[in-house]
Amino acid sequence: MKHAVRILLLVLLPTLLLSQTPTLEYKLGMSKPTTHLLEVELSVANLPSSPGGVDFLLPVWRTGRYVLFDFAGGVQEFSAVDGSGKALRWEKTDKSTWHVEKGRSTGVTIRYKVYANEFGDRTRGLNGDHAFVDACGVFMYVERYRHLPLTVAVSPYQDWHVTSGLESDPHDKLRLLAPNYDVLADSPIEVGHQKDIEFDVDGKKHILMIYGEANYDAEKMVKDLTTIVKANKEFWGDLPYQKYVFMLHITPHGGGTEHINSTIMQTGPGTFKTPANYQGFLGLVSHEYFHTWNVKQLRPKGILPYDYMHENYLKELWIAEGTTSYYDGLLLVRCGLSPVTQMVNGLAGTVQFDRQRPGNKVQSLSESSFDAWVKFWKGGQQSFNSESDYYGKGSGVSMLLDLEIRQCSNNKHSLDDVMLALYHRFPLSGKGYTVDDLQKISEEFAGSSFKTFFDNYVHGTAPLDWETTLRYAGLDVQALDSERKPWLGVQAYDQNGRTMIRGILTGSPAYDAGLDLGDELLAINGRRVRSSELQDRVAEFKAGDKVKITLFRDDVLRELEVTLRLQDVPSYKVVKTANPTPLQKSIYESWLKTKWE
C-alpha cells in the first residue's frame, strides 16, 4: 500500500466508521392516559445499506424480579417504515421478536402501543394521574446495538413532568439520555404531577420523588434518607452515581425495586400514620438503597450482563436479596434509625419462623435462587412446605456467616469486609461473582475453612444452629417449651361467612389426618369454629386428645379425626448472656455498633 493512500485511509477511516454507527431515538407519548396506552416510537438511523432485516426485541422479564412477565402481550398496532416513510414488511418470529425487512434502507422507524396498567408490578402503568415506565416492559431494543447511546423524547400528557435517574439534554428537559439500553432498562421514568424534593449528600444530588397523597413529614423523610445514604457510604466507601432518585408511589400497592441510580418504592398512606409503619418503610428504603451496590454494581455472574430474552440462572439470589435483607435492618440499627433492642428481640421470631417452615428442610438456598423463575415468584400452594425463601433464610444465613467470620477471626473481620472485598474485586465491568467467590473471600478473612458452612447452609438443608452462632455475640436463645400448646398446623381465613383452609404444614397433626387446602372448616367436636378462634379452641385440649373435625370438601360433608400434639416448634426468647466474655462483648458491640451496657 502506498504511503499517501495509507494516510488518506487513516484520516478517513474514523469518519467512515463513525458514519456507520447507528443512532437510536425513542419517543414516548401518552396522549390518552385513561386508555392506558403508551405510544412508542423507535427510530434507528445510519444502518448499513446492505440488504437485510432488523430484529426488534421486547424483554420477557424486568430486572429485580426473577420471573417471566412476557411483556409482548401488551403490544398492539405495531408498524414499521423506512427513512422516507415507506411502509416496511415485518413479521413476528417469536413471542417477543418483531423482524423488520429493511431492504437497502439505512433508516427504520417502528411504532407501537403498549397497554400499561400494571403499576403494582412496577413494570408499566398509565392512567389519568400519572405514568410509570420500566423500559423492559415498554421499549424494544436491537441486540446488536444494545451497547450504543440513545435518547428518549418524552411527550407528557398536558403539564405533567418527567422524573428519572437518567440525565436530560441540557437544552431539553424532556429529552432523556442513556449511554446504552442496559442503563435505560435500569432507569424507570415517572411522568405526572409528582413532587421532586432535592437534597444533597456529600456533594451529590439526591431526589425524593413522591407520587400520591398522605400525611407525611417530608423534612423528616429527607433527614432519614440522608442518614441511610451516609450509613451506606460509610459501609461501601463511595456513592457510585452522580445523582440518585428515591421514587415513591403512595398507592395501595407495596414493595420496591432497585435500579442503577434509583429505586421505585410503593407504600400505602397508612405508612405515615404510626411510628411502627414508618419504621417498616425505612426498612424498605434501606433495602432498596443497599442494592445500589449489592446487585446493581456487585453483580452475580448469572445476571452479568442481563439476558432480557430468557431466564437468567444463578445460585446467588440469596446473596443479592438475602444479604441485602440482612443488612437493611442491621444498617438501620447501626445508624440509630432502629432500636437495638427491637432487633435483638426480633431474633426470637426469626428463629421460630425458620424452624417452622417445612420448605427449609426440602430446598437449599442455592436451589431456591436457581429456581426463582419457576418457584419463588409463582407463590404456589406448596411453596411454604417445599421451598426455602432466599430472602428470609438468605438473611438468616448471612447473619450466621457474619458472626462465624467474627468468631473465627477473633472479631478482627466480619461479613462487612467480605462484601467490600467482593465489591472491589468484582466490578460491574467484569464477569460477576459466584457463591464460590463468597466462600473463598469469607475463608480469607476468617482464616479457616467454610466448606462445611456452605455445604450445610447454602448447598444443603441442614438446620441452622442459631443457638451456637448467636452465642458468639453473647446472645442466648431460650426455647419457651412450657408455653407450647396443642395445635393443628393449618392456616385458615374467613370469607363470606365460611372458614377456609389455605395452608397445611407438612408433618403437622392436620397434615397427618388428611385435611386439605380448600376444605371449609365447620366444627370441632360438633361446635362451630371460626379462623380467629381456631388456635384457642384447639389449645383447650391436651396433647394426645383426639378431636373430630367436621368440614365440607367439594360440597360433600366429611368428618376427620385428628390426634393433637404440642406445637413442633416452641416460641423463643433471645436475651443477652449474664456474664459475657470479652470476645462476646466485643463482637456484640462492633456488630451492632452499640455498647453492651
Ligand SMILES: [Zn+2]
Ligand atoms: Zn431486594
